[in-house]
Amino acid sequence: MVNRPDTAAGVIGVTALGTKVMLAVPDDAAEADRRLHELHEVHEMFLASRAIPKSGLCVDVGAGAGWFALPFAKAFPEWQVICFEPDGDSFELLGKNVARNGLENVTCVNAAFHPGLDAADLPRRAPGQGPLPTALNHALTATQKAAFQPLPGLGARLAPLPDDAADAGVQAPALSPDLLAALAPDLLKLDAPGGEQAIGAALRSVPVGFITGQIYAHTPAQAFLPTPEAGDRQYYLVAGEHALRRDYEDNFDTRQNRLDIVVAMYNCRGYIQECVDSLLADGNPDIRVLVVDDGSTDDSGALVTQLYGDNPRVRLLTKANGGCASARNFGRMHSDARHITFIDADDRVDPGMFSALLEVARYTGTFVVEGEFEWFTLDEDGNEVLTPSYEATEHRAPGHHRLGDLTYRWLPGDVVATGQPTIWRRVYRRDFLDRQNIWFPEHVRAFDDQIFQLLMARYCGSLAHVHGYAYHYRQHPGQDIKQGDERHFYSFNMFRAIFLRALDEGWDRLDPVFRSLLNTMAWSYAELKPSLKNTYLEAGSEFLAVVSKTYGHNFGPAELTATKIPGLELMLRRKLDEMRDTPSNYAVMRLESWRWQPEFIRMMDANRSAHADIQD
Amino acid sequence: MPEITFSCIMPTFNDGALIAQSVRSILNQTHDRFELLIVDDGSQQPTRDILAGFDDPRIKILPQANDGVSSARNRGLHHARGDYICFLDADDVRAPWSFAEAARVIDETDAELLLCRGVLSQERTQLQRFLDDIHFDGYEAELEALDGADEDVLPVIKAWATSAEPQPANKFIARDVIDRAKLRFPNDHFFEDIMFHTMAIAHARSIALLPSRGYTYFQRQMRQQTTGSNGQIRLDILGAARATFQLFEAHPDFANGRQRGALMISALRLLRWCESCAPSFHRYGYRVALREVLKSISPLYFALPDDTPDPRGDRQALLDYAKEVLSW
Structure with missing residues (x-):
């Protein structure tokens, strides 16, 4: 793919898409580099990765001298190609280049697309139709003058100007984006700075099978994601370091371009409206709320129906009570969206938070994207108090990445693994959760988000942390974690499951899991009611002994002391001493203890009651 | 009704x-x-x-x-x-x-x-009595022998029931x-x-004990059953058995030597069978962990009264197995 100047000055040979064309090009080396880069790094890669039909209608918006359109027309002789180019000089070169290469399947139109223009009522081309209907052919030539702004440094490109700024710009021939919709191209190549949003919107429900191109100014991803009536669409739109790419989820082509927010609700009458309203606040039609009523006894389900019964963006699902994990999974099983998130019914978010996360998710393709979170309390007078989380001081680095008005940065999975479980401020790609088999364990009735977070952190590599939007995590005395009851022992059950999975999959780095285990133990021990602390100490030291024997790992005195669990180090040494002639082996992790599941602990209590009954 | x-x-x-x-x-x-x-x-x-x-x-x-x-x-x-x-x-x-x-x-x-007793439907030949039918025979025989005696029959029943x-x-x-x-x-x-x-x-x-057979257990050809599998799922018995030993140990019935012995025989039978079905490459690990299980339970589990229900006659073989694992 070496592109050398041809014998004639200004004429170069361009090799791409399995063919070679000769192009007369403007004397602008930077522009030539840019165009060739796009041709080879964007369009050729995209087309190389798709099954392109043998015939169809290709529309090249911003054709320039024919950098893309001509190789395409030559490589796909059964396609019709229509080029749009507003700049007069470029258009002239384009016409000559078509002739130079003897291409008969290319039509050139000297026009840009301007969102301010109205379109006459045009018939839409039917997919697979041969020659264009006469009305459409006429419409191609019916250009009007409209205001554009030249973009110095971007070749001869023009960006549309709104009416009130028209005086500042230049006049150029233009057409309405609705004409594009009428053309209903099978493949669109897009290079229209400033026109992206209008063009995307015009085509959103049009069956355009392929879009390749360039996004110059940030355009909400929604513009290019097809509605269901548009059918399947493959797209690759590069925007700086970002790209909109319909690639992943190929096994799940029934999933919709939407975010479903699963709200697990159990007796939250007093909070659910505040919660759902905050989710709906930005009016984003791509976001839907699934309220899962987990067998509430306070009629909160009826309240949801009363408040949102007419709202197509809110759906109420009702199930028999089964705990938070089961409610979240239930919502997921009833969702057909590409992105999903799980929040609690007594919390709320900054308006626009999930739209922002979804936008970053769509432009980065990241498996997971998160917002910030704040502790949400009421002071003595009932005033709302929002306190930034520990991240405000720990993660102080500014965002390195910018997407439109949003800034974000990448957080490594290891950092996420050891943080507080905060699964509710994150948007997940559904295919990621499904493929990695990450679920909330149904039998776990508290802290089920811990294993979810650890597995997510393990598999996501890194996640995008978006600045400026926060989840409001309501603190009140009724919350699970304030009870200090035996449900804290679910942690051992979950970590056991994680270690077994780690063994199964041969995880090579366990340090984040070890750290997370000790963090959890420290936190649980502090929260536990006094009557359970001894049991926890035994459960914990036995668990650490089993983990040590499984991996031949040594928990150091400093990290054990840091848990502030008195005697933990000595207890662990004693347990290990009891196991001293047991070799390190993965199968040791298969052991179980009555202290590692709340259900067992309750059964043990029942045994004690049985003793008491005998004495009575 | x-x-x-x-x-x-x-x-x-x-x-x-x-x-x-x-x-x-x-x-x-x-x-x-x-x-x-x-x-x-x-x-x-x-x-x-x-x-x-x-x-x-x-x-x-x-x-x-x-x-x-x-x-x-x-x-x-x-x-x-x-x-x-x-x-x-x-x-x-x-x-x-x-x-x-x-x-x-x-x-x-x-x-x-x-x-209740059950029916066992295997993959070939006739329907059979479920595996533990002989335990219920022993159960009924001993109760019949005790009929009219002053003895509290519940511990006897529990020993036989546990052995099923x-x-x-x-x-x-x-x-x-x-x-x-x-x-x-x-x-x-x-x-x-x-x-x-x-x-x-x-x-x-x-x-x-119900007089009639109450269920049929089907062994299936084309279906992966836990009991018919031989993957590492076999290692699962180790944890389940250990927690069972721990819980029963704390129950007053632990003092009932025959009931305790019945649990031991039943558990060892399962443990030995799972080892024999585990993939070869898991057997060393299985032994390591099983030894840990047996070391960590009450020694009284190894003290089986002579009249511990043992209708299948495998008590000695199972205790020998436990001994072999412990001295391994």
């Missing part, structure tokens, strides 16, 4: 067409005061479609994301409202008279726990016992029945 109500808990995971017969075997019970709680443990569409095809108000379907059979049965226990609770796996069958007979015996005896195959379909348990004993299956474990079986018997204050 007695007013006793039953809850039958049926976990299913991709049982497909097999489940239809199991469900019908409940719906067609001659005693019709019952609820059938089907816990769908994350099945794919074919099974869900079959379940959706049943239109009977006595069926409650409880869906969950796949979380294992123990978790599914526990979900059923959480929702069960019947006076007595029983289990049926989604590829097995309950005899048509099973509920009616249980209701009659409950009416007559007020027993908190009912046990830990099979969830072979019993009806009063919900009172479940509540009192906080009985649950061990989440995350297969070979889960031994804990429930052992502790249900330990907490029951009265036990009766």
Whole structure:
């Protein structure tokens, strides 16, 4: 793919898409580099990765001298190609280049697309139709003058100007984006700075099978994601370091371009409206709320129906009570969206938070994207108090990445693994959760988000942390974690499951899991009611002994002391001493203890009651 | 007709067409005061479609994301409202008279726990008595011999009952016992029945044996069953057995040497069998962990009274196995 100047000055040979064309090009080396880069790094890669039909209608918006359109027309002789180019000089070169290469399947139109223009009522081309209907052919030539702004440094490109700024710009021939919709191209190549949003919107429900191109100014991803009536669409739109790419989820082509927010609700009458309203606040039609009523006894389900019964963006699902994990999974099983998130019914978010996360998710393709979170309390007078989380001081680095008005940065999975479980401020790609088999364990009735977070952190590599939007995590005395009851022992059950999975999959780095285990133990021990602390100490030291024997790992005195669990180090040494002639082996992790599941602990209590009954 | 109500808990995971017969075997019970709680443990569409095809108000379907059979049965226990609770796996069958007979015996005896014999359908030849039939023979013989004696028969019954195959379909348990004993299956474990079986018997204050066979257990050719698998799932018995030993150790019935011995024999039989089915490359690890289990339980488990129920005559071989593991 070496592109050398041809014998004639200004004429170069361009090799791409399995063919070679000769192009007369403007004397602008930077522009030539840019165009060739796009041709080879964007369009050729995209087309190389798709099954392109043998015939169809290709529309090249911003054709320039024919950098893309001509190789395409030559490589796909059964396609019709229509080029749009507003700049007069470029258009002239384009016409000559078509002739130079003897291409008969290319039509050139000297026009840009301007969102301010109205379109006459045009018939839409039917997919697979041969020659264009006469009305459409006429419409191609019916250009009007409209205001554009030249973009110095971007070749001869023009960006549309709104009416009130028209005086500042230049006049150029233009057409309405609705004409594009009428053309209903099978493949669109897009290079229209400033026109992206209008063009995307015009085509959103049009069956355009392929879009390749360039996004110059940030355009909400929604513009290019097809509605269901548009059918399947493959797209690759590069925007700086970002790209909109319909690639992943190929096994799940029934999933919709939407975010479903699963709200697990159990007796939250007093909070659910505040919660759902905050989710709906930005009016984003791509976001839907699934309220899962987990067998509430306070009629909160009826309240949801009363408040949102007419709202197509809110759906109420009702199930028999089964705990938070089961409610979240239930919502997921009833969702057909590409992105999903799980929040609690007594919390709320900054308006626009999930739209922002979804936008970053769509432009980065990241498996997971998160917002910030704040502790949400009421002071003595009932005033709302929002306190930034520990991240405000720990993660102080500014965002390195910018997407439109949003800034974000990448957080490594290891950092996420050891943080507080905060699964509710994150948007997940559904295919990621499904493929990695990450679920909330149904039998776990508290802290089920811990294993979810650890597995997510393990598999996501890194996640995008978006600045400026926060989840409001309501603190009140009724919350699970304030009870200090035996449900804290679910942690051992979950970590056991994680270690077994780690063994199964041969995880090579366990340090984040070890750290997370000790963090959890420290936190649980502090929260536990006094009557359970001894049991926890035994459960914990036995668990650490089993983990040590499984991996031949040594928990150091400093990290054990840091848990502030008195005697933990000595207890662990004693347990290990009891196991001293047991070799390190993965199968040791298969052991179980009555202290590692709340259900067992309750059964043990029942045994004690049985003793008491005998004495009575 | 007695007013006793039953809850039958049926976990299913991709049982497909097999489940239809199991469900019908409940719906067609001659005693019709019952609820059938089907816990769908994350099945794919074919099974869900079959379940959706049943239109009977006595069926409650409880869906969950796949979380294992123990978790599914526990979900059923959480929702069960019947006076007595029983289990049926989604590829097995309950005899048509099973509920009616249980209701009659409950009416007559007020027993908190009912046990029944079963039928074993293997992949070839004739239908057979279920594996533990010989234990129930011993149970009945000893009770007959004791008839009229002053001796408290409950410890005798419990010893024999514990020795029977830990099979969830072979019993009806009063919900009172479940509540009192906080009985649950061990989440995350297969070979889960031994804990429930052992502790249900330990907490029951009265036990009766039903005269007729109450269920059929099918060994299937084309279906992956836990008991027919040989993957690393076999290592699961280690955890389930250890927690069972720990829990029983703390129950007053631990003092009943025959009952304790019956648990030991039953558990060792399972442990030895699982080792023999485990993949070769897991056997070293299996031994390491099993030794840890045996080292960590009460030494009294190794003190078996001479009259510990041992109708299969494998007591000595099993103790030799334990000795071999411990001195390994």
